[in-house]
Amino acid sequence: MVDCGEGTQHQLRRFHVKSSKIDHVFISHLHGDHYLGLMGMISTFHLNNRKSPLHIFGPPGLDEIITQHLKYSHTQLKFPLFFTRTTTEGKNLLLELENLRIYSFPLKHRIPCTAFTFEEKYRQQKLIKEKIVGGGMAVEEIQSLLQGRDVINTDGSIKYRASEYIKEPVLPRKYAFCSDTVFDPSLVSLVNGVDLLYHESTFMEADKDRAKLTLHSTAEEAATIAKNAQVKELLLGHFSVRYIDLYPLLWEAKAVFEATHLSEEGKTYAIK
Amino acid sequence: MVDCGEGTQHQLRRFHVKSSKIDHVFISHLHGDHYLGLMGMISTFHLNNRKSPLHIFGPPGLDEIITQHLKYSHTQLKFPLFFTRTTTEGKNLLLELENLRIYSFPLKHRIPCTAFTFEEKYRQQKLIKEKIVGGGMAVEEIQSLLQGRDVINTDGSIKYRASEYIKEPVLPRKYAFCSDTVFDPSLVSLVNGVDLLYHESTFMEADKDRAKLTLHSTAEEAATIAKNAQVKELLLGHFSVRYIDLYPLLWEAKAVFEATHLSEEGKTYAIK
Incomplete structure (x- = not known):
């Protein structure tokens, strides 16, 4: 869970x-709208x-x-709770x-605030069946190739080179979550290619002054980060209550970066 | 606002x-379900x-x-916030x-917890019109009688005795809020006649053991307090999520004290 x-x-x-599936909670910063539900969830x-x-x-x-x-509340929790402090120094x-x-990694907001990235280590690869079937490989060796890793002999030499057994390589996926931040071009390298x-x-560009003042971003600015970082898709969120209709924010972003979506309550966004 | x-x-x-009408907030105790919305409301x-x-x-x-x-959250509140600590010693x-x-006044629960009573000082009285009209009374004197107070001369003697100008006296109203508590007969004197x-x-009586263990009350116990304290009406609340249908709790209480109501979300209960 993030925030x-x-x-x-x-x-x-x-x-x-x-909620029993939730084992890890990442809190970006200590503004109420990002963490005030945590104590209630812990209590439950x-x-x-x-x-x-x-x-x-x-x-x-x-x-x-x-x-x-x-x-x-005189609570002795019935489960172990581990806490790790984030820092605003580097990734x-x-x-x-x-x-x-x-x-x-740090974001630029009114109080200490961090972004989070979720990076797969490997992705299940599609193997070239003809090369595997009847090849006398061990299960562990196939699993290694499935993860895109070469199979290594005990003397360190390569027994099976993964690239020779894989169809088109499937790359690990990356997801970046940038909660509250002013427009910050230094983010581009940190979220590059996610x-x-x-x-x-x-906010929208029309309220850009307000965005700067409160250290928030506009839809156009979010799209600019997405475009320059060459990400695959962009998800907008944290909309000011002043906007009843959110589509103008979407259109504003899409003018800069087409593959943009509005985050909607309860909707699931699959990462392809 | 209470809790x-x-x-x-x-x-x-x-x-x-x-919410701008809310100037006073009374928190009974520090279990999450009674106070975890406070910080969000203050932030808003x-x-x-x-x-x-x-x-x-x-x-x-x-x-x-x-x-x-x-x-x-690095918040410098834009309004003055005054805090008064309650104690668990006496009324x-x-x-x-x-x-x-x-x-x-204190309740018996797992952590320090207090009840609250809201007591009117006076009630607008119905005056006997014939005795007032043309009597040459000053506005302040009539206001005094309306509040049920005698009009006093500067020498301390009574000029107009309120009881002589009032139809049937209307008594000030009292409301008592007992949040989380085990069955506690000593409450009877504290909420007497409200x-x-x-x-x-x-809980219901069938789950009485659980009530004792968690220092909560059953519907029958709440009704027993109401009956012995000779209150006018009883409002039940804080129902365990185990009860999908709440009417059995109401019936259980009504068997002991007829003038019982279930508290329902969003409903207003006028005190006559």
């Missing part, structure tokens, strides 16, 4: 998301007798906030899972 | 309650450029929690307004 505003639990129930996990660990990643201070809430590896690396970029677009 | 769980802002909007007041003061009454620790949230006058006194008693009824 957890007030009412997130309610939305999880509404959209039939099993506790009341529901959760046993599995919960890992939270967020800015310094969030650990204190959580501790204080637990202290005053950092926060977490490495079996097939995923998650990084944070498959999906979520970038806030609180 | 402020997660999503309270959402409910205010849903039921068209003007701030973002909406609220200017008028907000007075919060709650247990020790809530002040620290608020301060910490404001610190980490205390928290606030006196023009025609209202608000008290707190016009409306809100009393939690998390």
